Amino acid sequence: MSEEKETVNAQMQRLASLGFxxxxxxxxxxxxxxxxHSMLQILQSKRGVTPETLEKxxxxxxxxxxxxxxxxxxxxxxxxxxxDPPGPVAMDAAVEEAISLLRHSSYGAGLRVExxxxxxxxxxxxxxxxxxxxxxxxxxxxxAMQGAGLIEAQARIVDAKTLVLSVRDCGPGIPLENLxxxxxxxxxxxxxxxxxxxxxxxSYEIVHExxxxxxxxxxxxxxxxxxxxxxxxxxxx
Ligand SMILES: Nc1ncnc2c1ncn2[C@@H]1O[C@H](COP(=O)(O)OP(=O)(O)OP(=O)(O)O)[C@@H](O)[C@H]1O
Ligand SMILES: [Mg+2]
Numbered sequence: 414m415s416e417e418k419e420t421v422n423a424q425m426q427r428l429a430s431l432g433f434x435x436x437x438x439x440x441x442x443x444x445x446x447x448x449x450h451s452m453l454q455i456l457q458s459k460r461g462v463t464p465e466t467l468e469k470x471x472x473x474x475x476x477x478x479x480x481x482x483x484x485x486x487x488x489x490x491x492x493x494x495x496x497d498p499p500g501p502v503a504m505d506a507a508v509e510e511a512i513s514l515l516r517h518s519s520y521g522a523g524l525r526v527e528x529x530x531x532x533x534x535x536x537x538x539x540x541x542x543x544x545x546x547x548x549x550x551x552x553x554x555x556x557a558m559q560g561a562g563l564i565e566a567q568a569r570i571v572d573a574k575t576l577v578l579s580v581r582d583c584g585p586g587i588p589l590e591n592l593x594x595x596x597x598x599x600x601x602x603x604x605x606x607x608x609x610x611x612x613x614x615x616s617y618e619i620v621h622e623x624x625x626x627x628x629x630x631x632x633x634x635x636x637x638x639x640x641x642x643x644x645x646x647x648x649x650x
Contacts, residue, residue: 437598441484441609445477452477476606487611490545491618497539499623501646504568504576505530507540511547512566515555523561526551531568534576536643542619546627549612550580550639556603557584557637570645578641586631595629 456462456470505528512526536543554564562583571577587595594600596617601610613627620627626642 438484438488441599442481445480449474449477479606480609483606483609484611487609487615491542491611491615497541499537499539501535502538502540502543504534504536504578504643505532507538507543508547508566508568508578511544511551514548515551518552518555520552520555520560524555524558524564525562526564526566529567531570531576534568534570535646536576536623536625537646538623538643539619546616546619546641547578549616550641553612554580554582554584554637554639556608558582559584574645576643576645578643579638580641581632581636581638583636586635586637587629592629592631596627 452470452473456467462470508528508530512528515521515524515526551564551566558564564580564582566578566580568576568578591600591602596613597610598614599610600614601608603610613629617627620641620643624644628640630638630640632638
């Protein structure tokens with residue numbers, strides 16, 4: 414296939430996967446907008462609104478606006494980084510960068526992260542997209558452990574074409590009924606305002622577009638594990 418055709422196909426695939434999310438996005442954005450709308454109507458219709466009602470109403474409007482902004486920011490980041498061309502990305506450097514971002518986040522202080530790398534291995538990826546995937550997996554782990562404990566990550570070359578990155582945390586794991594759902598757009602168990610439920614859905618799209626895969630399971634000794642299969646970049650090691 415010519416390079417141009419490949420680019421067009423990849424673009425069409427991205428548009429199709431974004432299209433797949435549109436119905437969910439409409440639903441998730443119109444709920445908070447409807448809530449803002451009815452709260453405004455309540456505040457406008459009442460003469461002599463008490464300071465408590467006003468305060469509650471404004472707080473509700475504020476949190477609903479924050480939710481819409483969180484969703485549009487996630488989708489905006491997804492579409493922006495999607496424009497980098499795929500190329501060889503040094504795996505160890507990408508993972509170290511994501512770990513360093515996590516250490517500088519509000520979850521960094523109580524975490525230990527151990528990474529066993531695959532020196533010299535390069536995968537085929539868009540650098541910004543891969544960073545989103547890695548950071549979301551690590552952040553989810555840190556959130557599940559409430560910011561304290563050990564995250565173990567390991568990159569292994571499993572055959573001539575594939576690198577597997579596994580990330581295990583020491584949190585409570587994922588209940589069986591949720592294991593199939595964690596990659597669904599907007600599936601979240603986090604408090605309102607803490608998660609959009611788009612992190613893994615976007616990661617799934619990014620990884621599959623690259624010809625890779627992502628799966629979640631619980632470790633027999635406890636904690637959740639995420640496994641990322643990525644195509645090795647030939648001749649880039
Ligand atoms: N390491 C983990 N341990 C336990 N549950 C997890 C883990 N990773 C993901 N999950 C579950 O999968 C859900 C979906 O994760 P995802 O990253 O898609 O969204 P989120 O983290 O809830 O929101 P966002 O990524 O927008 O912050 C989480 O809400 C959580 O229930
Ligand atoms: Mg997440």
